[in-house]
Structures are given as C-alpha cells and as structure tokens.
Amino acid sequence: MSKTALSVNLNKVALLRNSREGNFPCVVEHAKVCLDAGADGITVHPRPDQRHIRPHDVYDLAELVRPLDGIEFNVEGNPFAESLGDYPGFIELVEATKPDQCTLVPDSNDQLTSDHGFDLTRSGDELRPIIKRLQDQGIRVSLFMDPDVEQIKLAKAVGADRIELYTGPYAEAYKLQSEQLESIYQAHYKAAEAANELGLGVNAGHDLNLDNLDKYRGIPQLLEVSIGHALTVDSLAMGMRTAVERYRVICHK
Numbered sequence: 001m002s003k004t005a006l007s008v009n010l011n012k013v014a015l016l017r018n019s020r021e022g023n024f025p026c027v028v029e030h031a032k033v034c035l036d037a038g039a040d041g042i043t044v045h046p047r048p049d050q051r052h053i054r055p056h057d058v059y060d061l062a063e064l065v066r067p068l069d070g071i072e073f074n075v076e077g078n079p080f081a082e083s084l085g086d087y088p089g090f091i092e093l094v095e096a097t098k099p100d101q102c103t104l105v106p107d108s109n110d111q112l113t114s115d116h117g118f119d120l121t122r123s124g125d126e127l128r129p130i131i132k133r134l135q136d137q138g139i140r141v142s143l144f145m146d147p148d149v150e151q152i153k154l155a156k157a158v159g160a161d162r163i164e165l166y167t168g169p170y171a172e173a174y175k176l177q178s179e180q181l182e183s184i185y186q187a188h189y190k191a192a193e194a195a196n197e198l199g200l201g202v203n204a205g206h207d208l209n210l211d212n213l214d215k216y217r218g219i220p221q222l223l224e225v226s227i228g229h230a231l232t233v234d235s236l237a238m239g240m241r242t243a244v245e246r247y248r249v250i251c252h253k
C-alpha cells in the first residue's frame with residue numbers, strides 16, 4: 001500500500017485564536033509544529049464569515065509552505081462565495097495566494113460545517129470554467145464529492161484533477177459500528193476505483209480520526225487525507241506534535 005499524504009487542517013486553531021483579541025494561538029506557528037512532526041501539507045477552509053480562517057492566514061500559510069519541497073498547501077471552499085467585508089471572495093483569495101491545490105466544496109455560508117459533495121448535474125457547467133481558470137494558474141483542482149460513481153464520472157467530465165471523498169457518513173457509521181458501515185465503506189471503495197480508472201486522483205476528508213483512519217486507508221490509491229477537527233481535539237490531550245506523529249504513522253504505513 002503506497003503512503004497517503006497527511007494534510008493537517010488548521011481551521012480549529014484559528015477558531016480558538018478568534019475567541020480573543022490578538023494572535024494566540026498562532027496559526028502559522030502551529031503549521032510549523034505540524035510540518036516539523038511530519039505532516040505532508042496544510043489545509044485551510046476560509047469561509048466568508050471568517051469564523052476561523054481569515055484571509056491573512058491564507059496569505060501567511062502560502063508564504064510559509066511555498067518554499068518547502070514536497071509540502072503542499074490546500075485551500076478548500078465554496079467557489080461561488082462572494083466578497084463579504086474584508087473577505088475578498090473565495091476564488092479571488094485562491095488566485096492571490098496560489099496554493100498547490102484548491103478543493104472546491106459546495107458549502108453555503110450558513111452551514112455549520114461541510115456536509116455534502118457537489119451535485120454536478122446542477123453545478124457542473126458553472127464549475128468547468130472555474131476549474132480551468134485555476135488550472136491555468138498551476139493550481140491542482142479537487143472536487144468535494146459524495147461516493148457516487150455517476151457523479152465521479154461527471155467530475156472527470158468537468159475537468160477536475162482529483163476528487164475529495166466526503167467521509168462524514170463513513171465516520172459516523174464507524175463511530176456507531178452501524179450495520180451500514182460496510183456498505184458505506186464499499187461505496188467509497190467503488191467510487192475510488194472508478195476515479196482511479198478515470199485518471200482522477202483520490203483525496204478524502206471530514207471527521208477522520210485515529211480510530212477510523214486505518215480502515216479507510218484500505219481505499220485504493222488514496223493520495224491524501226485532510227484532517228483537522230479530530231486531530232485538534234487529540235492535540236488537547238496529547239499535544240499537536242504527538243497527534244500529528246500518530247496520524248502520520250497510520251497514513252504512511
């Protein structure tokens with residue numbers, strides 16, 4: 001099994017920082033801790049309401065990661081998110097910071113968190129020029145998708161480089177050890193197989209943790225997982241360096 005890149009999502013470090021004036025905890029300093037501990041990349045999800053990641057975080061992290069060989073910066077968000085206050089609009093922010101990868105996510109501004117993939121039968125035509133516009137600037141484009149083979153075929157048709165499989169329902173089924181766990185896992189397995197056959201890279205994320213990650217690594221040719229919420233909670237108990245090392249061991253075995 002080839003290694004899976006671990007991209008640490010720092011949204012929740014920013015959430016804690018935003019709960020007081022000032023810059024404590026510092027997002028960039030925690031990115032350095034994660035990278036020193038062996039993370040393969042950093043992910044952020046700048047939302048228009050700036051509940052956690054703010055535009056300057058994206059600039060700061062792009063500057064930190066850019067010179068680091070083999071380390072990637074992944075910026076996730078709603079491609080149709082418009083400017084709001086000093087939030088410049090998602091695509092504008094991505095174009096200004098030029099991350100290695102941009103993961104487009106169909107989130108509305110009022111969502112608590114990301115909870116579904118794209119329906120490309122509805123948004124595919126709108127996404128196609130956005131995908132090309134980012135790719136023309138050297139940015140790899142990934143689409144946040146549910147494990148639906150027909151939708152995965154549309155992701156290829158609109159020109160995506162990769163998909164990110166939304167693992168929320170898998171994580172929930174794993175936590176409950178529900179009867180649906182194996183069927184959900186098989187749906188992800190089949191979606192990844194279809195993506196690989198189409199030449200789409202496979203990423204995954206949302207609610208992955210130290211319990212459910214090992215099983216999920218059985219997904220074929222899983223290139224990257226982005227993990228933030230559970231890893232940050234784990235960091236409260238064991239420290240961020242140890243937490244990242246624990247996730248890295250699973251990702252790289």
Ligand SMILES: CC(=O)[C@@H](O)[C@H](O)COP(=O)(O)O
Pocket residue numbers: 009011012044045076105112113114144205206207226228
């Ligand atoms: C797309 C996804 O599942 C996560 O990348 C997302 O960043 C979670 O967003 P919150 O951290 O705002 O819940």
Ligand SMILES: NCC(=O)COP(=O)(O)O
Pocket residue numbers: 009043076164204205206207208226227228229230231
């Ligand atoms: N794309 C998933 C991500 O970046 C982090 O999701 P979570 O681990 O915070 O649920």
